[in-house]
Amino acid sequence: GENVEQHPSTLSVQEGDSAVIKCTYSDSASNYFPWYKQELGKRPQLIIDIRSNVGEKKDQRIAVTLNKTAKHFSLHITETQPEDSAVYFCAAHSGAGSYQLTFGKGTKLSVIP
């Protein structure tokens, strides 16, 4: 099955700086890679996603890049703000007729004012 590795587990940045979170996946058939933001006690919220036919996608301060050959994808947050502080999860859709998402272990991002 799919295995998703996520790094780092914790990340602290100064307000205004950029944050980068990286994930790797094992199943070359995976074709959909969402990123979720989860605040304490709340549901994960989809913040951006990318499909395997695209190498990069951007939405305001958030961008995701995908390298299919290397089987890794990254989340980039620019001009970080305190409200960006949360736990971020990457995930990979297993493909091949399955609708399961496999999640990384999460990254706790702290933006220091």
Add this chain to the structure above:
Amino acid sequence: GAVVSQHPSRVICKSGTSVKIECRSLDFQATTMFWYRQFPKQSLMLMATSNEGSKATYEQGVEKDKFLINHASLTLSTLTVTSAHPEDSSFYICSASPWTANYGYTFGSGTRLTVV
């Protein structure tokens, strides 16, 4: 669009009792729904895949007789934790997807289960 509703949001129950959690897709039909468990400061772990009109598929290590899943309609899946014990205390969350070009997976609001 793609709204998933989950109830209850919090429940406290005594050891040995059963608790039912509901997951509804409000504006789309979901032949497949997913149930996750999340322990504090950990990631979401898939427990089972709920399939409308057929048996659920459980992940390795998840007791199907303890975590009963029923997906009787295209908009409702239920998870029943039977004979609950304190170690079953966790955050349970469901998700579903209309799987169109514009929508990925949407999560319910989660259920905080505390077994005392």
